[in-house]
Amino acid sequence: MIKSIVIKSLIQNITVWIISLIAVIPVLLIFINAVKTVSESSSMNFALPRRIQFENFTTVIEKGKLSHSFLNSLMYSSISSFVCIFISAMAAFVLVRNRTRLNRFLYLFIIMGIALPLNYFTLIDVMKWTELLNTRAGIIVLYMVTQIPFSVFIIYGFIGSLPKELDEAGVIDGCGPKRLFFSVIFPMLQPAVVTVFILSFLNTWNEFVLPLYYLNSAQKWPMTLAVYNFFGQFQQSWNLVSADILLTILPIVIIYLLGQRFIIAGMTNGSVKG
Amino acid sequence: MTKRMYPFYFIAIALVFYLVFAVIPSLMGIFLSFTDWNSYSRVTHFIGFDNFATIFSSDENYLHGIKNTIVFTISTIILKTVIGLFLAELVNKKIKFKNLHRVLIFMPAIIPMLVVGIIFKSIFNPEYGLINEALRTIGLGQWTQQWLTDVQWAFKSIIAVDVWKGTGYIMVILLAGLQSISHSYYEAAEIDGATAMMKFRFITLPLLLPALTVTTVLNLLYGLKIFDTVYVLTNGGPGYTTDVVYTQVFSQFSLGSYGVGTALITVLFVIMTILGYVAIRLMSREEYNG
Amino acid sequence: MKKIASTLLVLGLVSGILGACGTNGNNENSNSPSDSSANPTNESGTSSNENSAPAKKDVTLSYLASQDWIKDSEMKLAEKFEEQTGVHIDYQIVPSDQYSNVLKAKMAAGEAPDIFGGQSGKFDLGPLYDVENNAVDLTNEEWVKREDPLYIEQATWNSKVYALTIWDPSSSWIMVYNKKIFADLGLNVPHSYAEFLAACEKIKASGVTPIYEPVSDGWHHVLWFPELGVRYQEQDPGLADKLIKNQEKFEDAAVLEQSLTQFNELTQKGYFGENALSNTYVDTEKNMAAGKYAMTLYTIGLPAQIESAVPGSHASDYGFFPIPLNDNQDLNVNPAAPSKFISSTSKHIEEAKQYFAFLAQPENMQYYLDNEPKFTALNFPGVKAKFNADQQEFFDTYGKKTGTVYQTAINYFNPQWTDIGKDMSAMMVKQLTPKDVLKNIDKRREQQAKTAKDANWK
Known part of the structure; x- marks a missing residue:
């Protein structure tokens, strides 16, 4: 009996290791090939490099316009996620607390956006009218808009679990709606907000189609497009491509590792318990 | 009090953005899909249902794209759910480094698809790619394939990459669902002498239904909108084998027939609106019950 | 915290106003139509x-x-x-x-x-x-x-x-071949399609892939078809004119079907090797230098490129001949x-x-x-060209009879290049026949001609 439990647990441990390995193999592959020479990396495999080529990274930073695009990505992802969370939380707050017929309809109407396919053709016209085409502000607004439905959905569920007595206490203390929301409610939303922030930050950081079509200057390109551009030019040098990829995904991997607790906890709260 | 404390402008900010940049383009798109809008002339004419007739005519390839999109959606729903559930069960057990494994398995979800595409194009390369080299090394040379360029394999490879990337996400949601099931049910069942299979069938599955609904809806909406995975791996090739609706939309872009392109999006829009409505109704109901 | 919060809110509101009302304040975009400077008849300052x-x-x-x-x-x-x-x-x-x-x-x-x-x-x-x-x-x-x-x-x-x-x-597209492989197998430069097939068969039998064809780039494999414009003109004089005026369809032109069928034959006989669909254009030099392939469709500058890209290889190891489909022996110019x-x-x-x-x-x-190894001459007189003996010999042998390639000679063809590429890939994986490919070309030409209000298409 004990023996069979040990074997069972051994099998489980081995299985889970194999699966974890499959999940990270591509990243490891990039990691190893990023420090090889061109010829060593011509077939991407796990053979170790003869000498670690750190200079690949300096080459890549110079040629790949990485510092520029890093700042762009950081700006696009953080501003759009921040603003999105604020306006989504404000909307979700009123939608939860004041469930009129209209508001219930508006809630459904907004979260239908999760399903809405983006129309890239006509969006160009809208961007032109609003003078946002080819601007950083424009791309930030677009990212923000694409994240609104999902953010409202998660925060809506979370606010529902906050007792309404909080609001009443606030009113008795003489709060207006703005003070009530910003000094009482919003701080209580912290777990949901962190989750939404991380998820929308990651989504935005990884997206590439919107800037490809709606930004026309390489100066404004985010990191994903910089990789695309780089791959176009250096397709033969897999070591440089790998180094470029590694530097691109490093920030998100770090954010992910730091925030993984919130991602997992937050997704649980928002999407399952509601 | 509600009127004063919950002012409409709190909703209005998000709503206006959403209307201007998501809803209006979609409505314009529906209108323009009844016109001959194209890149060669500056005026457009109303042409009724011609674009839709083109899409649904058997001479063209669009039905193939729609079919592929549906195949993709259904197979990723099934694979991601089954594998995700298996993994959730696995990392919910008493294994070592539980947290580490969860973190690692979720990891593919955060890698940009563009990067995933570049890496997997190399991994799938028939000549020097990792998979074929590994197969040859362990003496299974006859199993090597043209993963992305063989008609039989290309779409399967795309689905595999997508499952690789998306399963961790599904696993986490299902894991949360598993953890919300009280242990007392299992203990009671054990006293009654239930087998592992019975426990799964009669306790886990029914109580996991809300979480499974959520993952199915997410997978469904994601699958129908699929573009980036195909775009970065094959861009519809070889030939037209792996075209999905959105890759066809973008080729209409380059051909300059915006009318047909936007009509394709409209077809997708109608399907998604119906499915999305049903799905959101489902999710909202779960929310009130849970 | 509160301060940050309200600042962000203001920021959101501001961009909201911008987004919603489209005020003209923001001038970062480079999109304002500058009609005056765009005026095409601008003679000053040039x-x-x-x-x-x-x-x-x-x-x-x-x-x-x-x-x-x-x-x-x-x-x-x-x-x-x-x-x-x-x-x-x-x-x-x-x-x-x-x-x-x-x-x-x-x-x-x-x-x-x-x-x-x-x-x-x-x-x-x-x-x-x-x-x-x-x-x-x-x-x-x-x-x-x-x-x-x-x-x-x-x-x-x-x-x-x-x-x-x-x-x-x-820089016409011609066949570049590895002299050493040809010599080892006792092969001569083929002068007809039949000789070319025989050579491919012999090369394939020796374990070398006859032709390096990078299909994955989506454009290269199309070259085999329209580059033969000079030969089509010879086989069917006046065809180009009829096609331009829509008096004849691609579908009905026997010579066009012939070349596509021969291209397809090369594919189905495996002369492009197993990996053609995933081969990339940028890897041409590497693969040709490695001797894994005997020929490729490229420009006359390839040998020099190989020499500069791969240490130990020599430009003089490679020779040239025209694309042999349809028994072509003339030089295509584009x-x-x-x-x-x-x-x-x-x-x-x-x-x-x-x-x-x-x-x-x-x-x-x-x-x-x-400084450009791929080029041997420029289209401006007075720039000193750098032909070597092999190249000079090629132009001496085949350069007497030249003609324009089809993507330049025929209207409504070049814009659909990538689409033809997709069709030809589909043909390579047996989803389309050569006839289907030609039909699709006709269909797209008609579509374009009609939107362009071409009087020859009604």
Whole structure:
């Protein structure tokens, strides 16, 4: 009996290791090939490099316009996620607390956006009218808009679990709606907000189609497009491509590792318990 | 009090953005899909249902794209759910480094698809790619394939990459669902002498239904909108084998027939609106019950 | 915390107003249609560039181009240009299979970059790039008088010149073969399709893949078909005219079906090897040098490229012969090539013209050619070409009879290049027949001709 439990647990441990390995193999592959020479990396495999080529990274930073695009990505992802969370939380707050017929309809109407396919053709016209085409502000607004439905959905569920007595206490203390929301409610939303922030930050950081079509200057390109551009030019040098990829995904991997607790906890709260 | 404390402008900010940049383009798109809008002339004419007739005519390839999109959606729903559930069960057990494994398995979800595409194009390369080299090394040379360029394999490879990337996400949601099931049910069942299979069938599955609904809806909406995975791996090739609706939309872009392109999006829009409505109704109901 | 919160809220509101109401305040976009500067008949300030000492300015020109169109030597020249004038060129290189998508999308939005790359072609400038609206008229530039008139013809639309072409006139697509492999197997240069097939069979039997064909780029394998324009003309005189006037369909032209069928035969007999569909163009040198492939369809500059890319290889190990489909023995010439256009919406049209004038200066041209291993000559007289013995011999043998390739000779063909590429890939994986491919070409030509209101299509 004990023996069979040990074997069972051994099998489980081995299985889970194999699966974890499959999940990270591509990243490891990039990691190893990023420090090889061109010829060593011509077939991407796990053979170790003869000498670690750190200079690949300096080459890549110079040629790949990485510092520029890093700042762009950081700006696009953080501003759009921040603003999105604020306006989504404000909307979700009123939608939860004041469930009129209209508001219930508006809630459904907004979260239908999760399903809405983006129309890239006509969006160009809208961007032109609003003078946002080819601007950083424009791309930030677009990212923000694409994240609104999902953010409202998660925060809506979370606010529902906050007792309404909080609001009443606030009113008795003489709060207006703005003070009530910003000094009482919003701080209580912290777990949901962190989750939404991380998820929308990651989504935005990884997206590439919107800037490809709606930004026309390489100066404004985010990191994903910089990789695309780089791959176009250096397709033969897999070591440089790998180094470029590694530097691109490093920030998100770090954010992910730091925030993984919130991602997992937050997704649980928002999407399952509601 | 509600009127004063919950002012409409709190909703209005998000709503206006959403209307201007998501809803209006979609409505314009529906209108323009009844016109001959194209890149060669500056005026457009109303042409009724011609674009839709083109899409649904058997001479063209669009039905193939729609079919592929549906195949993709259904197979990723099934694979991601089954594998995700298996993994959730696995990392919910008493294994070592539980947290580490969860973190690692979720990891593919955060890698940009563009990067995933570049890496997997190399991994799938028939000549020097990792998979074929590994197969040859362990003496299974006859199993090597043209993963992305063989008609039989290309779409399967795309689905595999997508499952690789998306399963961790599904696993986490299902894991949360598993953890919300009280242990007392299992203990009671054990006293009654239930087998592992019975426990799964009669306790886990029914109580996991809300979480499974959520993952199915997410997978469904994601699958129908699929573009980036195909775009970065094959861009519809070889030939037209792996075209999905959105890759066809973008080729209409380059051909300059915006009318047909936007009509394709409209077809997708109608399907998604119906499915999305049903799905959101489902999710909202779960929310009130849970 | 509260302060940050309210600041962000304000920020959100501000951009909300911007987004919703479309106030004209924000001027960061380069999109405002500058009608005055875009006026194509702008005669002043074109030739005066070199006379007046250019003041340094802080200007960046964005330049969108497909992979492989911008040579390293051009980038070096751009650096020199920046030193002299302070004008920085910002190259945006897009992978070739996506280029037309991206450029089209940007043009549709009226937001093309300052300079954009594009294939020239006398039938295509209108339909493909709508140059009358999107590009600046360059007719009065000084270099127009010096550039090879054949090339100028291809960069002209409604008698106005719209593009600068700096390309290799000897860069026809021909077969480059590995002399050593041929010698070891006792093979001679084939003079007919039958001889070519026999050679391929022998090479394949020896364990070497006969032909390196990079299909994955989406454009290269198309070359086999339209590059034979010279041979089609010989086999069926007047065909090109009939096709242009819509008196004959691609579908009904026997010679066109013949070449596609032969191409397909090469595929199905495995002469392109197993990996053709995933082979990439940029790996050509590497693979040819490794001796794994005996031939490839390339330009006459390939041997020199191999020598410079792969240590230990020699340019003299490679020879040339014309594409052998349809028993072709003549030289195909294509005066349409990747060219540079200036966007009419650019705010820096003068600087862009200045850049073109700079590139076209004879000493810069010479530098460009000398530092570009892929090129052996340039389409500007006075630039010293660098043919070697093999190349000279090739031109002596086959250069007597030349003709224009179909993508340049036939209208409504070049714009659908990538679509034909998809069709031909589908044919390679047996989803379409050669006839289907031709039918699809007819269908797309009709579509384009109709939207262009061509009187020959009704």
